[in-house]
Amino acid sequence: MGRGQPLTIRVPGDKSITQRALILGGLADGESRIRCILRGADPLATGRALRALGVEIVGIGGPGDEEVRIRGRGLRDWQEPEEALDLCNSGTGARLLAGALAAQPLTAVLKGDASLSGRPMRRVAEPLTRMGAAVDYLERDGHLPMRVTGGALSPLRHESAAASAQVKSAVLLAGVGAGVVVEVREPRRSRDHSERMLEAMGAGVVEGRVDGSWSVRIPSPPDRLEPLDMEVPGDFSSAAFVVAWAVLAGRRAPLTVRGVGLNGTRTGLLPVLARMGAEVGVTGRGTAGGEHTGDLRVAARAARLKAVEVGGDEIPGMIDEVPILAVLAARAEGVTRITGAAELRVKESDRLAALATNLRRVGVAAEELPDGLEIEGTQRPLSGFVRSFHDHRIAMAFGVLSATPGCDVPVDAPSVTEVSFPGFWELLGQLKDGGAGGGGGRVGASSAGGRGDRGDAGAGGCLVVAIDGSAGSGKSTTAVAVASRLGFRHLDSGAIYRAVTLQLLESGRSGALESVTPEELSDLAIDVRWRAGRMKVWCGGRAVPEEALRTERVTAMVSQVAAVPAVRAHLLELQRSAARGPGLVAEGRDMGTVVFPRADVKVFLDAHPEERARRRLLQRGIRPQASEIKAETARLTRRDRLDASRTIAPLLRAGDAELLDTTDLDPAAQTEAIVRRIRAVRGGRS
Numbered sequence: 001m002g003r004g005q006p007l008t009i010r011v012p013g014d015k016s017i018t019q020r021a022l023i024l025g026g027l028a029d030g031e032s033r034i035r036c037i038l039r040g041a042d043p044l045a046t047g048r049a050l051r052a053l054g055v056e057i058v059g060i061g062g063p064g065d066e067e068v069r070i071r072g073r074g075l076r077d078w079q080e081p082e083e084a085l086d087l088c089n090s091g092t093g094a095r096l097l098a099g100a101l102a103a104q105p106l107t108a109v110l111k112g113d114a115s116l117s118g119r120p121m122r123r124v125a126e127p128l129t130r131m132g133a134a135v136d137y138l139e140r141d142g143h144l145p146m147r148v149t150g151g152a153l154s155p156l157r158h159e160s161a162a163a164s165a166q167v168k169s170a171v172l173l174a175g176v177g178a179g180v181v182v183e184v185r186e187p188r189r190s191r192d193h194s195e196r197m198l199e200a201m202g203a204g205v206v207e208g209r210v211d212g213s214w215s216v217r218i219p220s221p222p223d224r225l226e227p228l229d230m231e232v233p234g235d236f237s238s239a240a241f242v243v244a245w246a247v248l249a250g251r252r253a254p255l256t257v258r259g260v261g262l263n264g265t266r267t268g269l270l271p272v273l274a275r276m277g278a279e280v281g282v283t284g285r286g287t288a289g290g291e292h293t294g295d296l297r298v299a300a301r302a303a304r305l306k307a308v309e310v311g312g313d314e315i316p317g318m319i320d321e322v323p324i325l326a327v328l329a330a331r332a333e334g335v336t337r338i339t340g341a342a343e344l345r346v347k348e349s350d351r352l353a354a355l356a357t358n359l360r361r362v363g364v365a366a367e368e369l370p371d372g373l374e375i376e377g378t379q380r381p382l383s384g385f386v387r388s389f390h391d392h393r394i395a396m397a398f399g400v401l402s403a404t405p406g407c408d409v410p411v412d413a414p415s416v417t418e419v420s421f422p423g424f425w426e427l428l429g430q431l432k433d434g435g436a437g438g439g440g441g442r443v444g445a446s447s448a449g450g451r452g453d454r455g456d457a458g459a460g461g462c463l464v465v466a467i468d469g470s471a472g473s474g475k476s477t478t479a480v481a482v483a484s485r486l487g488f489r490h491l492d493s494g495a496i497y498r499a500v501t502l503q504l505l506e507s508g509r510s511g512a513l514e515s516v517t518p519e520e521l522s523d524l525a526i527d528v529r530w531r532a533g534r535m536k537v538w539c540g541g542r543a544v545p546e547e548a549l550r551t552e553r554v555t556a557m558v559s560q561v562a563a564v565p566a567v568r569a570h571l572l573e574l575q576r577s578a579a580r581g582p583g584l585v586a587e588g589r590d591m592g593t594v595v596f597p598r599a600d601v602k603v604f605l606d607a608h609p610e611e612r613a614r615r616r617l618l619q620r621g622i623r624p625q626a627s628e629i630k631a632e633t634a635r636l637t638r639r640d641r642l643d644a645s646r647t648i649a650p651l652l653r654a655g656d657a658e659l660l661d662t663t664d665l666d667p668a669a670q671t672e673a674i675v676r677r678i679r680a681v682r683g684g685r686s
């Protein structure tokens with residue numbers, strides 16, 4: 001299993017810092033330049049909201065490490081948005097924007113997905129209304145969707161009941177935006193990224209302990225914020241999953257996670273790991289954008305973990321790490337007790353309930369406390385299907401467990417990890433196999449086993465481009481255009497699955513489609529041929545007409561057929577054999593992950609669900625009205641969930657695939673972005 005080699009990896013940029021850089025960049029006076037941002041679903045949602053408020057952002061949907069430029073509009077010049085701002089799953093985006101909007105002379109509605117709409121907003125709305133903003137809940141009291149009307153505000157000293165960085169940041173942003181003095185007192189110090197960034201932008205922040213609380217004050221709000229020029233450090237919370245995996249897997253050589261943000265309000269897990277007996281050190285210390293950074297190094301050898309007691313002041317500094325701590329505790333000797341963590345009940349899920357449920361499900365004795373957990377560690381093999389509860393950190397914590405020796409714990413809805421750690425599953429797979437090549441925005445500038453050799457990408461120097469993505473993301477149009485621009489072949493893998501479905505439907509066979517055997521599949525004699533780069537599917541020696549592949553009957557059944565393992569296995573070699581000639585543009589759902597894992601260029605297209613719905617309707621010749629868009633969005637989101645959560649070849653972004661957000665791109669711009677990428681790679685190869 002190749003555990004004998006030292007490994008060095010990187011994790012995607014810090015989510016909290018990325019979100020703040022986008023929002024504060026939008027309030028700055030001039031252009032901010034941010035490198036290494038997290039290109040996860042949460043920051044992309046915040047970016048879309050800022051654009052709707054008139055803030056110009058360049059490069060956010062672009063590939064890999066491209067610099068993002070934010071043209072700030074100054075403190076009080078955002079534009080009134082035409083539609084509700086959809087923050088999807090992002091609590092930070094919604095709450096910090098509420099604060100910033102309170103100072104803008106306009107009205108905006110903030111909304112989110114079902115999970116975000118279940119999270120409390122009153123804690124943010126209440127101080128903002130005391131400052132003079134108007135906040136109305138449009139559906140359910142205290143929850144999104146929520147309308148914020150901002151303007152001139154009064155100064156405020158706010159005593160926050162919870163140690164919440166989002167509440168604190170919202171009030172600070174309102175104060176700075178409106179140019180009034182604000183002070184927030186919190187029971188314990190929460191993460192201070194906003195304070196550091198405001199300082200870096202020229203707003204003086206005074207902080208310290210006052211009457212047993214932690215006080216943060218902006219005594220003289222500035223007239224303007226300087227633009228930012230910074231690199232976002234790797235996310236400590238993402239690194240924590242990799243570190244925990246290395247501790248549990250017991251590698252025979254050290255593993256290093258490079259360039260991680262080490263803000264003292266975030267690294268509370270490190271002393272806890274030390275108490276458990278894990279050897280995790282920090283080397284290569286530095287700073288980036290006012291934040292401390294360093295490399296986390298997990299020593300070789302399997303540590304025998306001991307149970308710990310964690311609570312009180314320790315919790316805010318490791319609030320996001322409690323899920324992974326719970327998993328570590330499940331493999332430690334003795335009973336771990338976590339208290340003072342009631343805040344976890346109002347995160348992306350009720351994390352305390354989710355952790356206890358999942359731990360018990362795989363065979364660990366776990367008790368839920370009102371504000372924490374009691375977990376009895378065990379060395380027994382663990383197995384059982386666990387639920388993510390649509391919470392990225394729950395999914396990743398159990399993903400780590402699933403990748404450790406002696407555990408078999410498949411996780412549902414793996415794609416939820418995209419909000420903070422794109423490429424998580426691929427990285428985990430590579431770590432498990434002993435190498436670390438791809439994974440996530442910045443994962444993978446690594447050691448042995450890394451990408452670089454093209455291996456079996458294509459025969460005889462054929463350059464392979466893998467384009468994956470969800471329905472309506474613009475895949476087909478773009479793939480055809482890219483292939484035609486470069487004179488490459490186009491592989492439409494969806495059409496092949498459709499052809500199999502059509503033949504099975506027409507064969508008059510009895511029995512469920514799922515029970516199809518390899519022999520029956522061979523009998524269908526499915527083949528693909530090309531004329532002038534255009535692919536045609538052939539069955540039993542005859543070309544299948546294009547229209548026959550796109551009937552409602554085939555469309556209704558194809559997902560089911562595509563989920564049959566025998567079908568996928570049967571079509572694998574056929575698809576791979578397409579990689580001949582100068583180049584191939586392979587389009588589908590698993591091109592970059594399964595069919596061509598060593599493709600030269602991997603792109604994953606995505607777009608906002610409403611935009612994808614609009615495109616689908618247009619494709620079908622329906623003029624997209626609001627009600628139809630809503631219904632189609634719901635259908636698409638349901639299908640995405642199914643495609644992403646199926647255990648057989650789920651729709652997942654390969655760790656080393658570049659995410660291209662096509663929401664605001666037309667087909668020509670999408671094609672251009674990919675062609676440029678291919679030319680760069682081709683240039684590098686020749």
Ligand code: DC
Nearest residue numbers: 493494495497558559562588589590
């Ligand atoms: O891209 P399309 O709509 O023509 O795809 C048809 C179906 O086939 C769709 O439900 C997803 C499935 N499919 C798949 O599972 N794997 C692929 N590589 C391509 C398509």
